[in-house]
Amino acid sequence: MSAGVTRSISVRTAAKVNLHLGVGAPREDGFHPLSTVYQAIGLYDDVTVRRSPTWNLSLETAEHVNAEAIPLIDNIVHHAARALGERHGRDLVAAVQIDKNIPVAGGLAGGSADAAGALVALDRLFGLQTSDEDLLEIAAGLGSDVPFALMGGTAIGTGRGELVEPVDDPGTWWWVAVTSRDGLSTPEVYRHFDRLFPDADPEPKGIEAVLAALASGEPLLLARSLHNDLQDAALDLRPDLARLIEEGEAAGALRGIISGSGPTVVFLAEDADSARHLGADLLGAGHEIALAAPGPVSGATLVSL
Ligand code: C5P
Numbered sequence: 001m002s003a004g005v006t007r008s009i010s011v012r013t014a015a016k017v018n019l020h021l022g023v024g025a026p027r028e029d030g031f032h033p034l035s036t037v038y039q040a041i042g043l044y045d046d047v048t049v050r051r052s053p054t055w056n057l058s059l060e061t062a063e064h065v066n067a068e069a070i071p072l073i074d075n076i077v078h079h080a081a082r083a084l085g086e087r088h089g090r091d092l093v094a095a096v097q098i099d100k101n102i103p104v105a106g107g108l109a110g111g112s113a114d115a116a117g118a119l120v121a122l123d124r125l126f127g128l129q130t131s132d133e134d135l136l137e138i139a140a141g142l143g144s145d146v147p148f149a150l151m152g153g154t155a156i157g158t159g160r161g162e163l164v165e166p167v168d169d170p171g172t173w174w175w176v177a178v179t180s181r182d183g184l185s186t187p188e189v190y191r192h193f194d195r196l197f198p199d200a201d202p203e204p205k206g207i208e209a210v211l212a213a214l215a216s217g218e219p220l221l222l223a224r225s226l227h228n229d230l231q232d233a234a235l236d237l238r239p240d241l242a243r244l245i246e247e248g249e250a251a252g253a254l255r256g257i258i259s260g261s262g263p264t265v266v267f268l269a270e271d272a273d274s275a276r277h278l279g280a281d282l283l284g285a286g287h288e289i290a291l292a293a294p295g296p297v298s299g300a301t302l303v304s305l
Contacts, residue, residue: 008050009124013117013300014040014152015108015293016145017175017259017266019214019222022204023193023229031144031160032190035204037167037211038145040152041175041266041295045100045110046303047077047117049125052095055081062101064289066181069104076111076142080118083138087130092122103289105183107234107260109145116149116300124302136164145260152299154214156207169296171217174275176253178244178282178290179264184234189261192233205229223254223268234262241265244287251281 022035057075061067077096085092096118102110116139123130130138139146144161154169193200209225216222235242235258244265245256252274253267269275275292282290 007125007305008048009121009302010046010048010304011117011121011300012044012046012303013113013149014297015043015102015110015113015177016040016148017108017177017295018228019154019226020207020210021228021230021260022206023200024204025200025202026194027160032193033202033204034144034157034159034161035207036157036161037154037207037214038148038157038164039154039169039173039295040148040297040299041177042293042297043102043108043177043291045098045102045113045117047114047121048097048099049094049118049121051125052093055093056095058095058097060097060099064103064291065100066104066183069181069183070100076115077118079142080115080138081122083141084119084122084128084130087134087138088126088128090126092126094122094125096121103177103179103264105185106179106264107184107258107262108177108179108264109149109260112143112145112149113300115139115142115146119150120300120302124305148299150299152297152301154296167211167214169214171214173219173222173295174269174272174292175295176248176267176269176275176279176282176290176292177259177264178248178267178287181288182263184237184261184263186261189230189233189237192237193230196233196236219254219268219270226255226257226268228258228260230261231258234258238263247285248278248282251285252278
């Protein structure tokens with residue numbers, strides 16, 4: 001590389017859906033034990049870093065992303081840089097740009113994706129050679145979904161969601177994510193779950209049905225086995241989403257389900273064409289954001305040096 005050219009590094013990082021989200025009664029630390037199956041889907045943010053005399057974070061947002069809902073001061077990317085720097089005993093001063101396509105506060109773990117992207121990009125920029133084990137541990141300290149955002153693919157999540165283990169998922173599944181500009185707060189949805197289910201079992205519901213459906217490669221079987229224990233709480237807070245699920249299923253989706261803590265609804269479609277048609281129909285019916293995406297896709301991946 002010639003002198004005077006500032007090296008930049010870009011990492012692409014994906015949204016997630018929960019194919020199964022089993023939630024148990026809250027633990028002593030307030031977090032809920034989870035038994036989940038994550039899948040990374042093809043909606044991406046790009047995190048680009050370059051060396052800079054001062055720390056700087058900037059954002060470019062796609063038209064469908066509500067830029068006002070993204071915190072610039074308390075962004076999870078600042079925490080990621082600080083935690084990675086602390087692990088290596090140094091300050092990581094960089095200019096970071098996030099090109100955001102993943103809807104904000106939607107239950108698609110877009111913030112977690114950005115944190116994972118920043119960890120991988122900064123590690124490369126500063127030549128830190130952090131081990132995978134250390135990266136996963138730092139990621140877990142940043143948020144329950146961040147280790148999965150590093151890993152991508154399809155994975156089982158336990159603990160509070162931070163303990164991840166890859167799962168064989170040979171199929172390609174097609175999703176349509178319908179989201180709204182008004183997000184739902186994850187802690188609030190969990191609190192509402194506690195109000196609705198004060199006697200919840202401490203042991204979250206198991207993942208066997210989803211694993212069997214993944215192995216079959218049959219969209220209809222996967223559709224039948226999708227499960228989200230936070231769905232009742234999210235629908236109680238946002239009754240309009242129940243109508244959206246009915247509308248998508250009437251328009252040909254195999255099944256619609258709340259993604260994570262919502263408010264995004266993800267519809268499983270038969271194949272790519274069905275997903276595109278469903279997305280177009282829902283946009284035609286007045287929904288602002290309907291994005292077709294395949295899964296599983298890779299986790300945080302270097303796209304340019
Ligand atoms: O780990 P993360 O920062 O993503 O969690 C955000 C909030 O969601 C937590 O503060 C907690 O209120 C709730 N949460 C939970 N149980 C989990 C994961 C998240 O109660 N397993």
